[in-house]
Amino acid sequence: MTTKRMTVGQALVEFLANQWTVDGDVRERTIPGVFGIFGHGNVAGVGQALKQLHVERPGLLPYHQARNEQAMVHQAVGFARMHRRRATFASTASVGPGAANMLTAAALATTNRLPALLLPSDTFATRVSDPVLQQLELPHDTSIQVTDAFRPLSRFFDRVDLPEQLFSIALSALRVLTDPAETGAVTIALPEDVQAEALDVPEEFLRPREWHLRRPVPERGPLDRAVAAIRAAKRPVIVAGGGVLYAGAEGRLDEFARLTGIPVGTTQAGGGSLVWDHPQYLGGIGATGTAAANAIAAEADVVIGIGTRYSDFTTASRTAFQDPRVTFVNVNIASFDAYKHGSQLPVVADAREALEALTAALSGHSVKSAYAERIATEKARWDALVDETFAPSGLALPGQPEIIGTVQRASDPTDVVVQAAGSLPGDLHKLWRVRDPLGYHVEYAFSCMGYEIAGGLGVKRAAPDRDVIVMVGDGSYLMLHTELVTAVAEGIKIIVVLIQNHGFASIGHLSETVGADRFGTLYRRLDRDALDFQGDEILPVDLAMNARSYGIDVIEIDPTADAIPALARAVATAKASTTSTFIHVNSDPLIYGPEGDGWWDVPVAQVSTLDSTRAALDSYREQRARQRPLLG
Structure with missing residues (x-):
């Protein structure tokens, strides 16, 4: 030897x-x-x-x-x-x-x-x-x-x-x-x-x-049982997760959905499994999903999960699927995920291989016309609502949804949007109109603040011919922004859109829902009389100057009625550049996107002297009453 x-x-x-x-x-x-x-x-x-x-x-x-x-x-x-x-x-x-x-x-x-x-x-x-x-x-x-x-x-x-x-x-x-x-x-x-x-x-x-790489095909017995359940379903729905993309199965999913007419909702990891205007695509599903996907999910009698790990956001903390006899067909390459929610119909297989087998086995089968019409109606209603949300408001401090719409319109189909934490994942899940299988990159399994810029660099290294648009709030930016130096050092081009709202917008909103009134979520000077940070004096932090100090090109959007047109021009300028660009835009954190009718289980204090907390508890108990074990 x-x-x-x-x-x-x-x-x-x-x-x-x-x-x-x-x-x-x-x-x-x-x-x-x-x-x-x-x-x-x-x-x-x-x-x-x-x-x-x-x-x-x-x-x-x-x-x-x-x-x-x-x-x-x-x-x-x-x-x-x-x-x-x-x-x-x-x-x-x-x-x-x-x-x-x-x-x-x-x-x-x-x-x-x-x-x-x-x-x-x-x-x-x-x-x-x-x-x-x-x-x-x-x-x-x-x-x-x-x-x-x-x-x-x-x-x-x-x-x-x-x-x-x-x-x-x-x-x-x-x-x-x-x-x-x-x-x-x-x-x-x-x-x-x-x-x-x-x-x-x-x-x-x-x-x-x-x-x-292993691409295991589905075993005959589990496949036959899954096919029988789908054929018997009156209101089936597909939940497409990251496994669809990792298997390169988006084309198979497209074909399967078109042939059967079964509607599709995606998880955060599954974003891009279908393009936004696909007739069977209803958008994100679950706690941060669309009203269209969640309306269909609530009545589904068979849920076909493909490559999803079924997080609490996907199931809306087990409130998304309300049919008392709902059945889960779980297709996953990992048995750990295939058996979730007590499914008696696990299909342990590669997503692409499973979809190919299901398509062949269900040849000629499609949903009833009344259900197809319902799907089309819900999709059209949601798409119209998104159009309204994206319409220019003329506000000096636009809301985050309008900013997302502006960036999306200024982007190209193959551009990749990158995000991870805060309120942006929820708004992007509902609103971002994905036009490419790899165009939506939201790290939401761990939802790690600070992932965005570093993750965006990784995306750009993997796809140098695509523009990578990192959208990040000021709270997450402050967690980990130093990799901008890496972008400058190696000449890696990314576009960073920083939405400045002076605090933790997502947790601020969540704090209100649990009756804590945004305590500890604002970036303010310490009020030495009240001994808290809830005052009106905003910190004089200049994040645009911080980015500029790293040697990156910076475009600041002034808070005027021209803010949204200026943002569109800034994105166009950044895309035309050969180097990284940091775009700083101010927003109003209290302007929310359209309601998707999803819920997330965050416990509320069962005993409190605060009126706001006691009121939040009443609402929480109402939602908890809708939770189901989801034993399939």
């Missing part, structure tokens, strides 16, 4: 550079690059290995800087979604705080079922210098380190305590990373001394290796 003398870091880096994902006729690098911030934990290991590979074989595994460890994993996730989970980036961090900074992003990747390879460094395996700088010390268990916190957040976790363990660990990590049913955060903890240790590496370990 031919071997090569290498360090663990060098062997791992060269191994990663030679991994390939194969999905049918598509073959691409599983790990096309590495994000990293170097410290004493990884500079001599993975850092040195990346430098050496860069000198010996430039471009084989490019290294990219990042300004925050959490953000570099967000970039990897954004990239992975655009590549339909076929590729992602690796992210390396130093020990202690560097590794800990990646924990939030690890949870985000796993929750979203999106692959990300994490290489956090660890303290000395030999403990020869115990305790080292940034080492976590727990008297009851001195073996526990920061990297152990990745265990519950990862789909795969292991630690390379001995150089010889690298081979089995690396191969196991790539197996999970490329498994459609198991993927998420994949973590290999690397002690700083082990990274630099030498071993004899078999040439076979370093050769190109292909990982073929």
Whole structure:
């Protein structure tokens, strides 16, 4: 057996550079690059290995800087979604705080079922210098380190305590990373001394290796039972989730919906499964869904979930489906999701393969004409309502829905809108008119404030020919904006539309619904008499100046009657530019979008001295009465 003398870091880096994902006729690098911030934990290991590979074989595994460890994993996730989970980036961090900074992003990747390879460094395996700088010390268990916190957040976790363990660990990590049913955060903890240790590496370990994505077909029994339920349904509805897009099944869904006439509502991850003007598409479904989709869902007798994990937002906290005998047909590549809500009709299969089989089995079957007319009526009513919402108001402080409409009209069909947290996901789910399968990128499984700019960079890396429009509120922007420096450093063009409303608009509204009257949600100076931040003095924070300080082009929209036309012109200017542009627009956070008739279960204090809270409790109990176990 031919071997090569290498360090663990060098062997791992060269191994990663030679991994390939194969999905049918598509073959691409599983790990096309590495994000990293170097410290004493990884500079001599993975850092040195990346430098050496860069000198010996430039471009084989490019290294990219990042300004925050959490953000570099967000970039990897954004990239992975655009590549339909076929590729992602690796992210390396130093020990202690560097590794800990990646924990939030690890949870985000796993929750979203999106692959990300994490290489956090660890303290000395030999403990020869115990305790080292940034080492976590727990008297009851001195073996526990920061990297152990990745265990519950990862789909795969292991630690390379001995150089010889690298081979089995690396191969196991790539197996999970490329498994459609198991993927998420994949973590290999690397002690700083082990990274630099030498071993004899078999040439076979370093050769190109292909990982073929599984596309399991539905088994005959579950498929037949699902077909029988759909044929017997009078009011079926489809809930399309992210699995449709990851399987490249949007074309199959289009065909299936047209042939059967069954209406479709999408989850946040499923946005783009159908284009907005498709005759069977009713928009988003659930707590942030459209009135059209939720009206149909409320009466559905069979719910066909395709590639959805059925979050509380999708089911409107189990109030969306009100038929007392509702049945769930759950198509999912992961059995964990296929069996949700007690479904007796799980179909564990790839979304594309399942839709192809369902289309063939239901040939000639379609919904009744009366139901088809109902679907068309609800869709037309909602589309007209959105048109009204998007109509120019002439307000100096336009509402967020009008801003969304302006940006949407100024965008091109293949542009990608990126968002994650606050009130924007709800408004986008209802209002954004998606015209391309990959044009809607809202991270809502973890709904992580600060994802937007970093995730947008990942999207742009994956789709350099598309314009990427990052929409973000001031609250989320303040959480993690430093990756604008990365955009400038690498010349990556994104368009950032910052909606300034001086606080947490989403939580402010939610605070009102639970009777807390927007307490702690406004950006105001401390009122030293009242001892709170509820006064009228807005903070003199200039976020446009902040963005400008990073070297990015900035366009400020003055709060005048010309604000909306000026915003449209700014988006056009940004799209024509070859560099990143930051557009700052002020809004009125109290102007809401059209009601979608969805509900979200957020408990209200059962005992209170506040009248507002007691009133909120009465409303909450009314909604809770509509909750159902949804046992299918």
